[in-house]
Amino acid sequence: MPFEPVVLFFLLGLAAGILRSDLKIPGVLYESISLFLLLAIGLKGGVELAKHPVGELLGQAAIVVAVAALIPLAAFPVLRRLGGFARADAASIAAHYGSVSVVTFAVAAAWLAGRGEEAEGHLVVFLVLLEFPALVIGVLLARGGSREAPWGRILHEVLAGKSILLLVGGLLIGWAAGADGIRPLDRLFFDLFKGMLAFFLLEMGLVAAGRLGDLRRAGGFLLGFALLMPLAAGALGAATATVVGFSVGGAALLATLYASASYIAAPAAMRIAVPEANPALSIGAALGITFPFNLLLGIPAYHWLATQLHGVVR
Amino acid sequence: MPFEPVVLFFLLGLAAGILRSDLKIPGVLYESISLFLLLAIGLKGGVELAKHPVGELLGQAAIVVAVAALIPLAAFPVLRRLGGFARADAASIAAHYGSVSVVTFAVAAAWLAGRGEEAEGHLVVFLVLLEFPALVIGVLLARGGSREAPWGRILHEVLAGKSILLLVGGLLIGWAAGADGIRPLDRLFFDLFKGMLAFFLLEMGLVAAGRLGDLRRAGGFLLGFALLMPLAAGALGAATATVVGFSVGGAALLATLYASASYIAAPAAMRIAVPEANPALSIGAALGITFPFNLLLGIPAYHWLATQLHGVVR
Amino acid sequence: MPFEPVVLFFLLGLAAGILRSDLKIPGVLYESISLFLLLAIGLKGGVELAKHPVGELLGQAAIVVAVAALIPLAAFPVLRRLGGFARADAASIAAHYGSVSVVTFAVAAAWLAGRGEEAEGHLVVFLVLLEFPALVIGVLLARGGSREAPWGRILHEVLAGKSILLLVGGLLIGWAAGADGIRPLDRLFFDLFKGMLAFFLLEMGLVAAGRLGDLRRAGGFLLGFALLMPLAAGALGAATATVVGFSVGGAALLATLYASASYIAAPAAMRIAVPEANPALSIGAALGITFPFNLLLGIPAYHWLATQLHGVVR
């Protein structure tokens, strides 16, 4: 199989949705599993972080975050000018693509692990750092500088949002407790991680099936954007990672992060901060097209690209 | 203990219900665990299936399904003539007993495993195949050929119902990914299986306690039926399995399948397809009597029978 | 770290609550994890109990329960006379502190295990036995002998309440099935225990954050009580355990039990049995002050005390 077996659960959910099965995953289970995944990813990153000198990361982080800011800044004019989207919609979609998808990251990590390919453990730190700047950029783009934005509330919404809070909280706990302190929790947070991811993907398949209608209404431009944007961003990610000196696995992961579009943190934040934007567009593209594209084709493609670039640089 | 220790959780739930404890298992937990059990059983079956030539199964499957069809066809006239039940009620009860109980199957498999007795892994395929034909037969019996039934909707209800969908979906994923592809999911789906089953049985005990009142109202005939029907069906199952050439463990499992009465797929399907039938009767009998009977006494009895028949045939 | 790493999850929840994060743990997840923890603790105790002659426990149990009854009896006049609380409030708070906190016990057991310190496994039996007498004493104190209490309903509420039912049910199942019978359930109930405890503590942190306002309104006396009462009760527990002949670990655990204040069983029972009492007072003190105090400082303190007393006696 070219893709991670866990992706089959996404396809099962998609099939159930399309067949209009009575399979429903309770909303509470969705929330519980997403809490679990966020915490577990944070913990794992924190344990890795404890092994590295934090200072060394700062330089890498500055570059990785700065380059990533190009993604929403480039996506916005494309959507606005070429796509003819309203300012708010273009800004919101740009924010979704500038931010990152935790689940896509997890599938990519599993795919690498399944092939025995190593990757820098502290990449989770970048996952956390990449999640929110694009949301702030999206709000700035939507406001167009013209109106006072309720920045206090928006920053609170983003920084105290549950994604950031659990990822950062997990990081800090993992870092403070270290691998030994966390060990008795491994059985829940690490051993079950992939099974939980499978369950979550089943759920996302069901949800994605419900978004396909929205997409048909959104038209061809958004479809093309949802396929080409991740490729462009993924290439940017692979290049940045290679320059910064990541391993092939690490470069594939950073490419995946750049290429992925947020559908947990971004929808929640944009709905409050840019209410005029139509969420059917951004979520339809991010979850209905880009997410499955990345799972099935994108991840292997970014890995291939990372391998090529690595060869060139070394 | 003659029965599986996991059955003690059912008794605890039953006791809590009878004592009118404030112990309530949230409906969402029920749904989540039933999703888990169905998927896990499907996955396990799929992994086993990947090891066998599918062609070989087809002949066995045809016989096993055809013989099982006798169960609802025999139960219906008994309930209608001897029991004096209305046509719809007799048909619905017959459908419940013709279909199978996933949880009873899982307890029987655990009981066999606990005694170190082997059984054909691909029996899960029969679990899937036996689930729905009886439901179709039940609808036919209820309609008595006299009226047009909304077959499209009924078949959709049954085949796209969550039980079949998760079992078949799990089978296909397990089969496509194989034991190696599934391995990282083992910690969730296989290692936790029995603990989840224990939790589910606790819940079913609580639910069953609430059904005891219905039963008292239903009268002695149904009680007798709920005890004798599984014995008759179990004997038929043990005999069929022995003729088809199953191991003793496999025969005990098929006997349990034949003997078990559905209380997940059948109630949902019958409620829509045969609305005139009173669900208190079918669920009361299936869950209030036959289910605990099978857990406590039936499974060891079917195993004993399978052993005897095996001795005769060989 | 002087405290159990799992306590960090409590601090994360507390921080999320204080930062007014949108992190919400669904009520159903709270209920599900609390069912899990109660059952798992019961099962573990039952398995341990199966290894000991029950007769031997009876004498210890009589002493441990009788001495524990002093806690609410002493707390009541302190709260009533010195604190100036209304009769019902004083009685209800006394009942909360006389009863025990299952989660505090679990954290203490994890803390001991983390330091490789042994403790008598059958201490779970005392956890069960100590849970309800204080509730009955609380009702007696509230009624002041003056009015007829609906004792039937109150006793039913306490004894058929979900905490007692799951603890006792787990004990009996663990005892009947023994370590071997339970083994296939270990992966769920024992291996995941600490991870689940971490999740639950995250949740309790969020809940505790919401109680801090109540506390500010309650005033300084209650704050002092919530800090000094556990120390006094913990000392009594350590002394009793040492006299009865427990190991240092066992004495630390019994001290923790005496020192802990119930916030699962007691609030539910008191709300029905002593409706005039203001739950903000008892829950605010028990959960907002005493619980975190015990997690962070109490447990190591009781252990230190147990070590000292052990040295004196031997």
Place this chain on the structure above:
Amino acid sequence: MSQTNPTHDAPPTRKLLTLVCEATLEPLLTHDLPALGAHGYTITDARGRGDHGERDGAWPAAANIRIEVICDEATARAIVAFVQQRYYANYGMVAWLSDVEVLRPAKF
């Protein structure tokens, strides 16, 4: 889509139809309601007691739902007549109607 046309000055009123029934009926009713002219509906999970005994929501077979539909009187009567004819005999179900004042009356 016939709508009662209130006089210019009166606040715009519509009917609120509330149905409580077995959760099993959700897919059927969410299919029926738009076909009968309802522009929308709201559903919450519920439990309860009635002529069919206690339904405590512990498992799907014992779960209820509570559906609310804001619509004009004619649509409300049509829905009531339909569910009465189609479901009342065989399913646990109660229904009630009340008058409500709505915002954005054109929606309903």
Place this chain on the structure above:
Amino acid sequence: MSQTNPTHDAPPTRKLLTLVCEATLEPLLTHDLPALGAHGYTITDARGRGDHGERDGAWPAAANIRIEVICDEATARAIVAFVQQRYYANYGMVAWLSDVEVLRPAKF
């Protein structure tokens, strides 16, 4: 079971009593209501805010329920009087009554 007897032509009306209260009271109220003459009730889980502060449903001690009872006016008044006397002083609770038109009036 005294029931208001509406004139032949008027649609059959009953009272809808809605109670919002602490979830702790569920076992007590589901015991009281039938005893007070209610033929049925519907419960949903709820959260909220009132004189007793915020109750966000995060754990059992902070959960609310919302109970609806359709009944005749006399029964509604009896229930209201009962809960007012028995629970109002010590528990978070609000209650309101409205007039509704019911189907199958004999049920209520």
Place this chain on the structure above:
Amino acid sequence: MSQTNPTHDAPPTRKLLTLVCEATLEPLLTHDLPALGAHGYTITDARGRGDHGERDGAWPAAANIRIEVICDEATARAIVAFVQQRYYANYGMVAWLSDVEVLRPAKF
């Protein structure tokens, strides 16, 4: 806190305002409502369908809530005007008002 002052004999009536909207709005509305004069509110989780399509509650982005506020007429009108101005254009939301008789009228 202006309150309609019913005549001595009539039962105390208030308005029941029901809002159904996207769950995203919960933190905003629970902040707005007390500021607009509501003494309390009750929230339940909901799903549904309307002009913004089906919202089945499968994930947070597709979940609804149902908020009830008992208050005097002036407060109800103020809340309605506020949400209409602030949220109606951009969010899925419906609202309706009805008259209810309340217990303990001083609370609302």
